[in-house]
């Protein structure tokens with residue numbers, strides 16, 4: 001399966017936690033000779049975060065992307081996208097936003113509920129430690145909850161791309177929390193891929209992980225291999241938060 005290294009399906013702007021405007025990202029993508037960029041800021045959430053788009057800015061976000069499509073449409077395809085975070089507790093909120101017209105809807109997990117509170121999965125090491133602690137330091141329980149929540153997101157049928165499928169490994173470079181070669185872990189992955197196949201979803205190879213402690217893409221190579229075996233379409237994405245990193249490390253996978 002040939003990967004398209006001239007399309008970047010996952011990018012952030014100053015509308016969420018990125019450092020460049022929509023225009024900055026599109027101009028940089030053209031300079032980097034990309035044929036397609038999808039803008040996928042973090043979908044608004046009904047509680048405060050340090051990264052999500054504000055609900056009041058949703059129309060402005062969409063109109064900025066439309067403007068860039070008109071301004072640069074002869075040079076590059078600019079996709080109207082969004083990175084949704086699947087949180088079962090706020091199902092209706094997400095549904096209302098995903099119903100809008102989007103070229104691509106990424107589904108990711110960033111938060112997990114433990115007890116009454118939500119904890120960040122892909123925050124800093126301290127935040128991950130507190131998430132782990134809230135699962136009684138049980139890596140299997142934590143991973144099971146993570147993948148079962150992602151699977152619920154896939155089962156909605158709302159989304160077309162799985163975002164950083166195994167971001168739960170972000171702070172697990174030393175296998176402190178779980179081992180990917182355990183049967184129970186691999187079963188969770190295979191179940192997730194099976195569901196992706198049923199819903200006709202693509203899986204991104206997210207090169208943003210090269211800038212995180214794993215120093216490699218999400219997901220792990222063996223998961224990419226399993227997705228290929230299952231004929232799940234693969235897309236490249238940089239998860240860029242700056243114009244400079246668009247298309248980063250794509251050549252590793254072609």
Ligand SMILES: [Zn+2]
Nearest residue numbers: 083108163164
């Ligand atoms: Zn994400």
Ligand SMILES: [Zn+2]
Nearest residue numbers: 010012083239
């Ligand atoms: Zn992202």
